[in-house]
Amino acid sequence: MSTVVLLTVTGLGLGALYFLVASGLSLIFGLMDVLNFAHGALLSVGAYATWWAASHGFGYPLALLFGTAVGTLASVALELGLIRPLYRRPREQVLATVGVGLAVPALLSAIWGADARTFPVPGSLAGTFTVLGANVPVDRLVLIGAALVVLVALKVFLGRTRHGLVVRAGVEDRAMVTALGIDVRKAFTLVFAIGGAAAALAGGLAGLYFGSVDPTQGSSLLVFGFVVVVMGGLGSVSGAAVACVVVGLVQQFANYYSTAGLGDLSVVVMLAALLLVRPSGLTGRLA
Amino acid sequence: MKSPLLSVRDLKVVIGGRHILHGVDLDVAGSGVTALLGRNGAGKTTTVRGVLGLVPRTGSVRYDDTETVEMTTHRIVRRGIGYVPEDRGIFAALTVAENLRLAERDPDPAYDLVHELFPELRQRARQAAGTLSGGQQQMVAIGRTLLNRGNRLIIADEPTKGLAPRVVTEVAVALERAAEAVPVLLVEQNLALVRRLAHHCVVLADGRTAHAGPAAELLADAEKSRTLLGVGRRADVDATRREH
Amino acid sequence: MNVPALLRRWWPLLALTVLVLLPYSALPLPGLLDGPIGSPGSLQLLALCLVFGALATGYDLLLGRTGLLSFGHALYFAGGTYATDLLLTQAGLNFWLAAGLGLLAGVVLAALLGSVSLRMSGIGFAMVTLAFAQAGSILVERDPGGVTGGEEGLAATGLPGWLVGIQNTANLYWIALAYLVVTLVAVQWAVRSPIGRVWEGIRENERRVEVLGLRPYGFKLVAFVLAGTLAALGGVVYLLLTGGATPQATTSDFTLSLLVMVVLGGSGTRWGPLVGGVLYTWAQHRLASLAGSGTIAGLPSVLRVPLSQPLFLLGVLFVVVVYALPGGVAGLPARLRGRGAQA
Numbered sequence: 112m113s114t115v116v117l118l119t120v121t122g123l124g125l126g127a128l129y130f131l132v133a134s135g136l137s138l139i140f141g142l143m144d145v146l147n148f149a150h151g152a153l154l155s156v157g158a159y160a161t162w163w164a165a166s167h168g169f170g171y172p173l174a175l176l177f178g179t180a181v182g183t184l185a186s187v188a189l190e191l192g193l194i195r196p197l198y199r200r201p202r203e204q205v206l207a208t209v210g211v212g213l214a215v216p217a218l219l220s221a222i223w224g225a226d227a228r229t230f231p232v233p234g235s236l237a238g239t240f241t242v243l244g245a246n247v248p249v250d251r252l253v254l255i256g257a258a259l260v261v262l263v264a265l266k267v268f269l270g271r272t273r274h275g276l277v278v279r280a281g282v283e284d285r286a287m288v289t290a291l292g293i294d295v296r297k298a299f300t301l302v303f304a305i306g307g308a309a310a311a312l313a314g315g316l317a318g319l320y321f322g323s324v325d326p327t328q329g330s331s332l333l334v335f336g337f338v339v340v341v342m343g344g345l346g347s348v349s350g351a352a353v354a355c356v357v358v359g360l361v362q363q364f365a366n367y368y369s370t371a372g373l374g375d376l377s378v379v380v381m382l383a384a385l386l387l388v389r390p391s392g393l394t395g396r397l398a
Numbered sequence: 399m400k401s402p403l404l405s406v407r408d409l410k411v412v413i414g415g416r417h418i419l420h421g422v423d424l425d426v427a428g429s430g431v432t433a434l435l436g437r438n439g440a441g442k443t444t445t446v447r448g449v450l451g452l453v454p455r456t457g458s459v460r461y462d463d464t465e466t467v468e469m470t471t472h473r474i475v476r477r478g479i480g481y482v483p484e485d486r487g488i489f490a491a492l493t494v495a496e497n498l499r500l501a502e503r504d505p506d507p508a509y510d511l512v513h514e515l516f517p518e519l520r521q522r523a524r525q526a527a528g529t530l531s532g533g534q535q536q537m538v539a540i541g542r543t544l545l546n547r548g549n550r551l552i553i554a555d556e557p558t559k560g561l562a563p564r565v566v567t568e569v570a571v572a573l574e575r576a577a578e579a580v581p582v583l584l585v586e587q588n589l590a591l592v593r594r595l596a597h598h599c600v601v602l603a604d605g606r607t608a609h610a611g612p613a614a615e616l617l618a619d620a621e622k623s624r625t626l627l628g629v630g631r632r633a634d635v636d637a638t639r640r641e642h
Numbered sequence: 643m644n645v646p647a648l649l650r651r652w653w654p655l656l657a658l659t660v661l662v663l664l665p666y667s668a669l670p671l672p673g674l675l676d677g678p679i680g681s682p683g684s685l686q687l688l689a690l691c692l693v694f695g696a697l698a699t700g701y702d703l704l705l706g707r708t709g710l711l712s713f714g715h716a717l718y719f720a721g722g723t724y725a726t727d728l729l730l731t732q733a734g735l736n737f738w739l740a741a742g743l744g745l746l747a748g749v750v751l752a753a754l755l756g757s758v759s760l761r762m763s764g765i766g767f768a769m770v771t772l773a774f775a776q777a778g779s780i781l782v783e784r785d786p787g788g789v790t791g792g793e794e795g796l797a798a799t800g801l802p803g804w805l806v807g808i809q810n811t812a813n814l815y816w817i818a819l820a821y822l823v824v825t826l827v828a829v830q831w832a833v834r835s836p837i838g839r840v841w842e843g844i845r846e847n848e849r850r851v852e853v854l855g856l857r858p859y860g861f862k863l864v865a866f867v868l869a870g871t872l873a874a875l876g877g878v879v880y881l882l883l884t885g886g887a888t889p890q891a892t893t894s895d896f897t898l899s900l901l902v903m904v905v906l907g908g909s910g911t912r913w914g915p916l917v918g919g920v921l922y923t924w925a926q927h928r929l930a931s932l933a934g935s936g937t938i939a940g941l942p943s944v945l946r947v948p949l950s951q952p953l954f955l956l957g958v959l960f961v962v963v964v965y966a967l968p969g970g971v972a973g974l975p976a977r978l979r980g981r982g983a984q985a
Contacts, residue, residue: 203968
């Protein structure tokens with residue numbers, strides 16, 4: 112029983128990490144039709160910024176805040192400097208993000224080395240917590256908590272603010288939003304900011320979860336991010352959340368109850384199967 | 399004579415390598431309803447989209463004495479244009495109220511007018527717009543243009559397409575009310591509606607302006623109507639029957 | 643005899659002759675290469691450049707000619723490498739048999755996965771190819787049954803004597819060159835054929851092709867299998883060149899680097915992807931060795947840090963090219979000519 116609990120919590124924890132990555136990706140693709148290959152780089156930026164702050168005496172919460180802020184700024188700079196000028200050239204936009212996704216981890220490698228750097232995990236978060244008879248590492252719970260907060264915040268933003276309304280409408284029909292006199296480009300920058308913040312937060316939390324940061328963490332998580340976004344339906348935050356839970360749980364349980372590796376494989380096979388059976392994703396929105 | 403509110407000269411639109419418009423001229427006066435007519439494929443919707451900047455265009459589009467052909471869509475629309483697109487442009491995932499709220503631009507939107515003309519919209523305010531009938535969606539689309547008292551022009555692209563006769567009448571009444579305050583550029587195939595509402599008309603053929611003049615005159619001339627619009631009396635009846 | 647016209651027509655043959663004769667030359671190219679051109683180290687680097695140039699050309703068959711954005715091309719390249727390597731080490735087969743079967747495995751894989759992936763188009767297709775490649779990458783790294791060597795890779799054994807060892811680098815170089823020629827000829831021939839014209843139509847506007855009564859699926863599958871076959875062949879050559887298989891070649895990052903090569907050089911052109919592949923590979927290896935050397939280590943850290951990472955430079959260069967030079971390097975002459983005409 113306790114194994115099941117542990118697996119469930121770990122699976123949810125992983126799912127939480129994927130959600131933080133995927134939520135921004137989903138909005139960015141849904142609204143702007145941009146496959147943001149630089150998203151993993153934003154995660155790494157957040158991870159290293161958090162690690163740097165934590166290694167220089169800042170408490171973990173403050174370091175996390177710092178990392179998130181740095182990631183948000185980087186994301187906004189990316190959108191304003193690279194994405195916006197390529198507005199009418201969608202293929203070039205994607206390619207530009209590929210270039211950034213290549214350059215940033217290399218830069219991080221150059222500055223801090225390609226090897227993983229140990230993350231200073233604060234004592235309060237290093238222990239375990241008893242849940243239903245199982246000893247669950249606290250970091251999983253932190254991840255789940257953070258993801259829930261972000262999910263709620265996003266739902267509130269999308270459902271109850273005017274900017275959120277513009278984003279929801281733009282995901283459906285960008286041209287019509289401009290035909291109502293709204294400058295959709297502001298929404299673009301906003302969505303990139305949100306995505307960057309979530310990714311950077313994921314990076315800072317990934318450092319806690321894995322106990323280390325390295326330049327390639329972002330890219331490997333990015334692939335799972337894409338998988339989840341496509342499964343959940345592009346532009347749908349709720350869909351991404353559901354897909355993340357499914358993916359996280361399947362991965363953990365499959366990895367444990369069969370030879371290692373089958374879990375990751377099964378996630379990928381799930382995606383292919385889902386797409387072939389239902390090309391518009393779980394909640395029905397695919398370009 | 400007052401200069402027209404909207405003045406289009408030599409509007410050309412090329413999409414995917416194909417020339418859709420070869421130089422359209424069009425004037426919309428500061429009051430009354432101007433009908434934009436023509437057979438299917440003549441370029442009516444493309445003209446409207448060209449005026450609004452939704453497709454790349456060249457030529458001259460003067461709105462309210464300002465050249466807008468280089469402007470982006472949202473800037474043009476903010477100068478006071480209400481647009482009812484051919485496919486209604488309703489956001490299916492948003493509620494009726496949210497669809498209307500999104501269209502608000504002025505500080506004091508005219509909800510009283512919208513609810514007076516379309517009482518159903520108040521009842522269905524929290525309903526997802528995607529679950530509405532075609533007629534109800536059209537009410538939302540038209541209602542959006544009426545919210546902003548600052549609108550100086552309404553452009554409606556085939557607002558009665560595919561609607562039942564009762565709903566067509568509601569739409570006609572709404573357009574009439576709107577036209578009392580603001581000029582309307584109306585793209586339509588429904589000639590009965592055109593006869594009821596339009597003062598002036600412009601006819602397109604093959605991406606060019608083929609005729610411009612008083613609407614009543616054109617419609618009274620059976621020969622000209624047939625040539626330019628592809629309709630005789632029998633086709634007119636068939637057209638209304640097909641709309642059900 | 644009109645020499646300039648003749649030259650313009652036959653220069654590829656001339657270039658090929660020069661390339662064939664390179665191993666006999668002792669010409670030093672300081673800066674560009676570490677030793678003289680004919681030395682084993684330089685030939686090894688050149689051979690790698692040629693292999694990747696060919697690989698990029700094959701990839702562009704999908705991207706630039708048919709309009710298919712695949713994120714899983716690495717899978718077929720790695721498939722060729724790993725299949726051959728496994729057959730050599732585990733089944734103990736003779737090299738030519740192993741290579742032939744390895745190539746066949748690549749073809750079958752491409753046909754199988756392609757037939758499934760191509761049922762989607764656009765983003766769906768891209769994501770499915772990504773998913774399949776990721777699956778392959780995971781499979782190799784997890785090392786089921788200990789056969790694939792996991793993260794360390796798998797060294798090849800049982801290679802024929804004349805293909806092993808530093809003294810035989812020239813042979814490997816010629817094999818790489820042969821692979822490049824085969825790829826270029828195959829791609830050019832396919833593009834110029836009636837099938838190639840349908841590919842062009844699909845790239846421009848798939849709906850219009852359907853309206854003409856053709857089913858795009860079959861044509862796209864042909865492109866996919868052809869490109870996959872060429873990639874698998876490249877995998878076999880790569881196995882010879884490096885003496886083993888590494889899991890790095892299975893990652894989506896690898897396919898992304900192919901994408902960079904193609905766009906840098908100029909997608910949809912005859913020589914663009916080749917140029918991009920050569921430039922990228924050269925830059926990656928040359929800069930890496932320069933970084934280790936004294937020249938860069940002596941620079942102030944502001945310059946040294948970025949320069950020591952070739953991927954950083956390439957990434958930045960890529961962004962610049964995407965932004966300012968959409969036709970890639972191959973598009974440069976036309977743009978300069980156009981500028982000149984305007985001025």
